[in-house]
Amino acid sequence: MSTTPTTPTTPTTPTTPTTPTTSTTPGDGRTPRVLVLWCPDWPVVAVTGDDPVAVTEGGRILACSAGARAAGVRQGQRLKLAQRLCPELELRDRDPEAEARRFEPVVAAVEAFTPRVEVIRPGLCAIPVKGPGRYFGGEEALAAMVGAAVTEALERPPVPDAVPGAVTVPGTETANDPDSDPDPTPQPEAGAETAPRTTPHAQIGVADGLFAAVLAARAGVLVPAGRTAEFLAPYPVGTLGDEALAELLGRLGLPTVGAFAALPPEAVADRFGPAGTVAHRLARGLQPRPLVPRDEEPDLAVEQRFDPPEPLAEPLVFVARTLAEQLHQRLAEAGLTCRRVAVEVACADGRTASRLWRHEGRLSATALAERVRWQLQAWQGMGTFTGDRGDRGDRGGQAGFTLLRLAPDGLSPDQGRQLALWGQAVADDRVERAVARVQAVLGHAGLRRIEPAGGRGPGEQQVRVPWGEPYEAAAPAEAPWPGRLAERSADLWPAVVLREPAPVRVLDEEGRPVTVDGRAGVSARPALVVVRGREERVAGWTGPWPAVEYWWDQSLARRRARFQMVVDGGRALLLTVEGGAWYLEAGYD
Numbered sequence: 001m002s003t004t005p006t007t008p009t010t011p012t013t014p015t016t017p018t019t020p021t022t023s024t025t026p027g028d029g030r031t032p033r034v035l036v037l038w039c040p041d042w043p044v045v046a047v048t049g050d051d052p053v054a055v056t057e058g059g060r061i062l063a064c065s066a067g068a069r070a071a072g073v074r075q076g077q078r079l080k081l082a083q084r085l086c087p088e089l090e091l092r093d094r095d096p097e098a099e100a101r102r103f104e105p106v107v108a109a110v111e112a113f114t115p116r117v118e119v120i121r122p123g124l125c126a127i128p129v130k131g132p133g134r135y136f137g138g139e140e141a142l143a144a145m146v147g148a149a150v151t152e153a154l155e156r157p158p159v160p161d162a163v164p165g166a167v168t169v170p171g172t173e174t175a176n177d178p179d180s181d182p183d184p185t186p187q188p189e190a191g192a193e194t195a196p197r198t199t200p201h202a203q204i205g206v207a208d209g210l211f212a213a214v215l216a217a218r219a220g221v222l223v224p225a226g227r228t229a230e231f232l233a234p235y236p237v238g239t240l241g242d243e244a245l246a247e248l249l250g251r252l253g254l255p256t257v258g259a260f261a262a263l264p265p266e267a268v269a270d271r272f273g274p275a276g277t278v279a280h281r282l283a284r285g286l287q288p289r290p291l292v293p294r295d296e297e298p299d300l301a302v303e304q305r306f307d308p309p310e311p312l313a314e315p316l317v318f319v320a321r322t323l324a325e326q327l328h329q330r331l332a333e334a335g336l337t338c339r340r341v342a343v344e345v346a347c348a349d350g351r352t353a354s355r356l357w358r359h360e361g362r363l364s365a366t367a368l369a370e371r372v373r374w375q376l377q378a379w380q381g382m383g384t385f386t387g388d389r390g391d392r393g394d395r396g397g398q399a400g401f402t403l404l405r406l407a408p409d410g411l412s413p414d415q416g417r418q419l420a421l422w423g424q425a426v427a428d429d430r431v432e433r434a435v436a437r438v439q440a441v442l443g444h445a446g447l448r449r450i451e452p453a454g455g456r457g458p459g460e461q462q463v464r465v466p467w468g469e470p471y472e473a474a475a476p477a478e479a480p481w482p483g484r485l486a487e488r489s490a491d492l493w494p495a496v497v498l499r500e501p502a503p504v505r506v507l508d509e510e511g512r513p514v515t516v517d518g519r520a521g522v523s524a525r526p527a528l529v530v531v532r533g534r535e536e537r538v539a540g541w542t543g544p545w546p547a548v549e550y551w552w553d554q555s556l557a558r559r560r561a562r563f564q565m566v567v568d569g570g571r572a573l574l575l576t577v578e579g580g581a582w583y584l585e586a587g588y589d
Contacts, residue, residue, distance in 0.1 A: 031208040031209045031228070031285060031286050031287045032128055032129070032130060032208075032209070032287060033128070033129035033130060033133070033139065033206060033207070033208060033225060034126050034127070034128060034129060034206070034207065034208075034209060034210050034212075034213040034287075035126065035127050035128075035129050035132075035139070035142065035143060035146065035204060035205070035206045035213065036124065036125070036126045036204070036205050036206075036210070036213040036214050036216065036217040037106070037110060037124070037125050037126070037146065037147075037150060037202055037203075037204050037217065038123065038124050038202065038203050038204075038205070038214070038217040038218060039103070039106065039123040039124070039154075039200055039201065039202045039203075040123075040201070040203070041063045041064065041065065042063070042099060042102075042103065042122055042123025042124075042200075043055040043062050043063040043094055043095075043099060043123075044063045044064060044065050044092075045102060045123075045200040046095055046098040046099040046101075046102045046103075046122070047092040047094075047095055047098065051065045051066070051067035051068070052064070052065055052067035052068035052070075052071060052073070052086055052088060052089050052090065053065045053067075053068065053089070053090040053091075053092060054068050054073055054082060054089055054090070054091055054092070055091075055092050055093070055094050056079060056091050056092070056093060056094065057093075057094045059078065059079060060076055060077060060078055060079070061073060061074065061075055061076060061077045061078075061079070061082050062075065062094055063075060064082075064089075068082075068086055068089055071085055071086035071089070072085040072086065073085055073086050073089060079091065096122070099122035099123065100122045102122070103119070103122040103123060103125075105153045105154075106125070106150055106153050106154065106202070107119055107125055108153070109146075109149040109150050109152070109153040110125060110127060110146060110149070110150065112149060113127065113132045113136065113142065113145065113146060113149075114127050114128070114131060114132045116128055120214075124214070124217075126210055126213060126214075127146075129142065129206060139206050139222060140222060143204045143206060143222060146204060147202065147204050150202045151201075151202065154200045154201065154202065203217050203218065203220040204217055204220065205217030205218065205219060205220060205221055205222065205223070206222045206223060207222075207223040207228045207231065207285070208223070208225065208226070208228035208285045208286075208287070209228065209282070209285060209286060209287035210287060211282045211287075212228045212231060212232055212282075212285055215231075215232070215235070215239070216231065228285030229258070229261055229283070229284050229285040230258075231285075232257045232258070232261070232282075232283060232285060233256060233257055233258025233261065234256060234257075234258065235256065235257045236255060236256060236257070237249045237250065237254065237255060237256065237257055237260055237283075239257060240257065240260075240279045240282055240283060241279075242275060242279055245272065245275060245276060245279055248272075257283045258283075260279070260280065260283045261280065261283035261284045263280065265277070265280060268280040298334060298336075298411070300327070300330045300331060300334060300336070300407075300408050300411070301327075301405055301406065301407035301408065302323045302326045302327045302330065302405070302406050303323070303344075303403060303404065303405035303406070304319045304322075304323060304403070304404050304405075305402060305403050306400070306401055306402050306403070306404075307402070308400070309347070309348040309400030309401055309402045310400050310401045310402075311400040311401075312400075313376045313377075313380060313401070316345070316372070316376060316401060316404050317369070317372065317373045317376065319404055320368075320369040320372035320373065320404065320406070321365065321366070321369040323404065323405075323406050324365040324366075324368040324369045324372070324406065325365040327341070327365075327368070327406050327408065328364075328365050328368075331408060331414070332414075335413060335414055336408075336411045336412065336413060336414055337359075337411070337412060337413075337414040338359050338408035338409060338410055338411050338412070339358070339359060339409065339410030339412070340356045340357060340358055340359055340408075340409040340410055341356070341357050341359045341363070341368060341371075341406055341407070341408055341409065342354055342355070342356050342357075342405075342406070342407040342408075342409055343355050343356075343357060343371070343372050343375050343404075343405075343406060344403070344404070344405040344406075344407065345376070345379070345385075345401060345403065345404055345405075346401070346402050346403035346405075347385060347400065347401055347402060348400055348401075348402050351384075351385060353379055353384050353385070355375050356409060357371045357375070359408070368406070372404075372406075447466070448464040448465060448466055449464070449465055450462050450463070450464060450465075451463050451464075451465050454481065455481070455484075456481050456484040456547050456549075456562075457562070457574075457576070457585055457586075458493070458494050458497045458574070458585070458586050459497050459498070459499070459501075459585065459586070462497075482547065484547075494574055494586035494587060494588050495587065495588055495589045496586060496587045497585070497586045498584065498585060498586060501576060501583035501584060501585045502531070502532075502583060502584045503581065503582070503583055503584075504529060504530060504531050504575065504582050504583060504584045505528075505529070505530040505582060506526050506528070506529055506530075506575065506577075506582045507526075507527060507528040507529075507530065508523070508524035508525060508526065508527050508528075509524070509525070509527045510524075511528075512524065514526050514582075515577075515580065516544055516546075516561050516577050520544050520546040520561055522544065525541075526538045526541050526563070526565060529565060529567060529573065529575070531584060536567040536568060536569075536571075537567060537568045538565050538566070538567055539566045539567060539568055540565070540566040541563055541564065541565040541566070542563070542564050543561065543562060543563035543564060544561035544562060544563055544577070545561060545562045545563075546559075546560070546561040547559075547560055547561070547562075558578065559578070559579075560576055560577060560578035561576070561577050561578075562574065562575065562576050562577075562585070563575045563576075563577070571587065571588070572587065572588035573586075573587055573588070574586040574587065574588070
């Protein structure tokens with residue numbers, strides 16, 4: 001007479017199972033350890049709806065919420081039966097795209113521990129344990145940290161501890177199909193009140209091999225190394241996923257995985273063939289295949305290699321136009337767009353250079369080729385590919401260029417662009433085309449926009465950025481800036497700001513230089529300001545406003561003070577003293 005596993009309760013944190021009473025052949029120790037994260041009822045999590053709610057597929061219930069399950073709704077039921085059991089049940093069609101999109105933050109949280117994440121399906125993913133387990137202090141520590149990160153990603157409170165005395169071996173009705181969602185809600189005791197859980201949660205399991213780790217995640221347990229076969233032994237053979245084999249084994253008197261695993265491997269191969277051999281390996285806790293990490297993004301980069309190396313930069317500009325057209329074609333075929341494009345160049349002597357250019361789906365192939373030309377010119381002007389060996393500025397080092405590559409960065413689905421009424425181009429499109437024409441004539445830096453920035457002087461609070469270039473301020477403009485120039489207004493803000501402060505002299509009545517000490521004390525009343533050899537008498541002044549900047553970084557540290565002075569004729573000046581020298585920074589009307 002065969003025995004079947006008991007019905008489990010499902011803990012929300014992984015636990016270590018007790019030693020099974022039945023001893024079977026353990027794994028051979030060579031099967032890699034795998035951690036699996038499982039989010040129950042993920043199709044329900046990905047759709048909107050009030051509890052009770054169920055997701056349908058093929059005329060049957062695919063997954064249901066805790067409230068629907070409490071009313072008797074189960075996975076695989078026909079819709080009429082489910083609605084009869086729960087008249088207020090809200091039905092939703094399955095949305096695979098929403099499932100994958102909603103699961104992405106969970107995968108990102110797991111990827112913080114290792115990039116080798118295999119997404120089996122939305123709601124279920126796996127990682128190898130060997131490397132991350134050693135780094136983070138063992139399997140239990142790794143499972144706890146992954147669980148905490150995923151809990152934060154799901155915007156849930158910390159996962160509670162497992163119920164004391166909970167059974168950790170799953171039962172038959174929850175493990176008939178490794179790829180199906182069983183009933184994750186524990187069966188309540190008689191007279192106990194249940195609180196349906198409608199928010200997403202996750203369970204973690206660790207075992208030898210992916211197959212056993214999936215079942216361990218459904219039970220929320222950590223199976224000790226080498227004891228995976230013991231953990232799998234009470235499961236029915238239908239868990240192995242081969243219905244025909246399970247039916248045959250049942251007729252032969254082998255209803256459990258443990259009974260099947262006890263058979264000699266040679267006899268299984270002779271009697272059941274390749275399919276039976278794979279199932280037998282699973283039953284013994286072995287791994288038929290390694291994990292397959294997911295690809296982060298499709299490789300849509302285009303490149304051109306030069307053999308022999310190209311000594312001049314001009315041919316690269318002609319090649320860039322062809323590469324830009326190929327890049328746009330690949331993006332269109334994939335239905336994607338990108339936020340930036342990386343221009344990469346390599347030389348035969350090993351030197352490389354890369355630069356990101358903003359794209360946002362607005363650059364045509366011609367405009368992108370123009371940006372390649374500008375970038376090559378900028379690198380030539382900076383001497384990026386010239387060394388101390390007498391290389392010419394228009395050559396790719398001593399040996400020449402070997403590679404030009406355009407790689408899209410920040411891929412996202414292309415949603416198209418809304419045109420104006422009657423198909424006319426919107427104003428933004430006309431502006432972009434006009435800007436592209438102007439930049440083609442004046443160059444990349446010929447057209448700039450003003451962006452706010454952090455700083456104390458007027459020249460620091462605004463920066464000029466080439467049109468189309470992304471800009472991220474090193475320091476936020478709204479941050480507190482002690483010693484900053486007064487708030488902008490028509491009366492207080494300078495009308496002219498010099499790009500580079502001009503040296504000046506400030507003298508007292510006796511013609512001696514005016515100095516400022518470390519405590520912002522002025523040596524004498526300013527009487528004259530000498531600008532480009534011309535003396536102007538000071539009619540009024542105010543200040544100083546001292547500022548000590550970046551005192552913690554010697555390479556950036558500055559100590560200076562600002563004055564506002566009115567000279568004869570009513571003209572006002574903004575002066576700065578730094579290191580004992582005076583500078584004209586801006587002027588007022």
